Amino acid sequence: MDNIKVRYGPSPTGIPHIGNIRTALFNFLFAKSKNGQFFLRIEDTDQARIVPGAVEKIQQSLKLLGLLYDGEIIYQSKRLDIYQKHLEILKEKKLAYLDDGAWRFKINASDPKIGWQDLVHGQVEFPTNVLEDFIIIKSDGFPTYHFASVVDDHLMEISHVLRGDEWISSTPKHLLLYDAFDWKAPEFAHLPPILGPDHKKLSKRDGAKSVMEYINEGYLPEALINFMVLLGWSPKGDQEIFSLDQLCSEFSLERINKNSPVFNLEKLDWFNGQWIRKIYEEDNHHLKKLVQDKTGFSDILADKIIESTYTRVKKINDFSDYQYLIKQPKIDRNLLMFHDDAIDVLRSALRLLSNLKVVKDETIRSVYKKLDEDYSNWSMTEIIQLIGRSISGRKYFLPLLDMANIIGNKLSDRLENAIEQAEKQK
Ligand code: GLU
Numbered sequence: 327m328d329n330i331k332v333r334y335g336p337s338p339t340g341i342p343h344i345g346n347i348r349t350a351l352f353n354f355l356f357a358k359s360k361n362g363q364f365f366l367r368i369e370d371t372d373q374a375r376i377v378p379g380a381v382e383k384i385q386q387s388l389k390l391l392g393l394l395y396d397g398e399i400i401y402q403s404k405r406l407d408i409y410q411k412h413l414e415i416l417k418e419k420k421l422a423y424l425d426d427g428a429w430r431f432k433i434n435a436s437d438p439k440i441g442w443q444d445l446v447h448g449q450v451e452f453p454t455n456v457l458e459d460f461i462i463i464k465s466d467g468f469p470t471y472h473f474a475s476v477v478d479d480h481l482m483e484i485s486h487v488l489r490g491d492e493w494i495s496s497t498p499k500h501l502l503l504y505d506a507f508d509w510k511a512p513e514f515a516h517l518p519p520i521l522g523p524d525h526k527k528l529s530k531r532d533g534a535k536s537v538m539e540y541i542n543e544g545y546l547p548e549a550l551i552n553f554m555v556l557l558g559w560s561p562k563g564d565q566e567i568f569s570l571d572q573l574c575s576e577f578s579l580e581r582i583n584k585n586s587p588v589f590n591l592e593k594l595d596w597f598n599g600q601w602i603r604k605i606y607e608e609d610n611h612h613l614k615k616l617v618q619d620k621t622g623f624s625d626i627l628a629d630k631i632i633e634s635t636y637t638r639v640k641k642i643n644d645f646s647d648y649q650y651l652i653k654q655p656k657i658d659r660n661l662l663m664f665h666d667d668a669i670d671v672l673r674s675a676l677r678l679l680s681n682l683k684v685v686k687d688e689t690i691r692s693v694y695k696k697l698d699e700d701y702s703n704w705s706m707t708e709i710i711q712l713i714g715r716s717i718s719g720r721k722y723f724l725p726l727l728d729m730a731n732i733i734g735n736k737l738s739d740r741l742e743n744a745i746e747q748a749e750k751q752k
Pocket residue numbers: 334335336337369475488489490493
């Protein structure tokens with residue numbers, strides 16, 4: 327197919343969340359997979375609903391993900407004369423009439439049904455007798471969505487309209503407008519909405535947040551793209567990790583599912599972890615820069631922490647949680663006082679650990695075991711927690727052996743420090 331042209335047509339009524347941006351992604355990928363063009367059209371004809379700054383947020387979201395559009399942005403609000411001209415054409419054909427201040431399109435469908443071959447849903451049909459004459463130009467002179475989008479899709483030579491399912495019931499109106507102008511309608515692909523884990527509309531709580539919010543939280547653009555594309559599209563084989571470049575060649579409309587995908591934040595975390603590893607292996611310098619931008623770590627600190635933890639972290643921000651591996655942490659006595667004799671247990675732990683010739687799994691286990699025997703009021707879990715918290719200053723920490731490997735012989739210093747600080751806070 328030649329001359330593939332698609333557009334992403336957001337209304338600037340707020341900051342787009344990643345569900346909205348998935349529509350842009352699918353349009354972009356489809357265009358690129360066919361050597362076509364991807365345009366950005368701002369559908370700002372409903373003046374009352376415009377939110378200042380929304381266009382910039384839309385642009386920023388696309389840019390952060392690398393979804394570059396062709397040509398200039400098209401603003402519908404700057405094309406009122408074009409819609410007026412097209413109103414005149416319909417007026418001449420007696421297909422538009424003035425009603426109470428607004429211009430309406432006169433429906434004169436000859437068939438009892440109107441339908442199209444949707445590229446996602448297959449044949450879709452609606453009875454024509456449920457359609458009523460609808461407004462095309464409002465009393466404020468602005469066109470309605472239906473009118474502006476049909477006129478623009480035609481003038482922009484849009485070959486494929488990929489948009490959310492919520493527009494399916496508007497498509498018959500659009501088809502009648504194409505007929506009225508004697509224009510060929512584009513192909514349509516209506517994308518099923520992303521649902522929340524409760525199978526209801528995706529809410530902010532479920533993850534309907536903007537690209538910028540995700541990136542601030544430490545998610546990578548690569549992971550967001552990878553995650554978003556699989557919300558509705560399925561690849562041929564069982565490969566799960568795709569770069570934008572790979573998707574540009576692999577993407578196809580045939581593999582968009584009819585059923586609504588369900589948003590799963592854990593899956594996004596998984597993708598992000600995978601991408602952190604991939605970037606570490608392919609371009610450690612880039613990862614280091616991302617980590618330093620987020621955490622302000624020095625070169626040495628960043629290198630050490632990334633190397634010892636990159637397989638564990640889910641988000642770039644998580645790297646800052648590992649500062650304790652390098653710096654003696656502050657100890658909060660309350661974190662340690664499982665029982666009144668916590669300091670005694672720590673003293674014994676210090677003695678046992680300092681006596682160890684080699685720190686390895688078995689010897690660490692023998693220390694835990696000994697403490698568990700000597701202090702019967704403590705459970706094994708409490709003992710493990712006490713020692714881990716004393717070394718890290720945190721409720722969540724790496725396994726003792728991993729910490730020991732990074733902290734090395736300073737392990738005893740850490741315990742001494744914890745005892746000292748906890749005693750001071752008595
Ligand atoms: N302005 C519509 C929206 O915000 C776009 C619909 C379309 O792509 O035709 O969803």
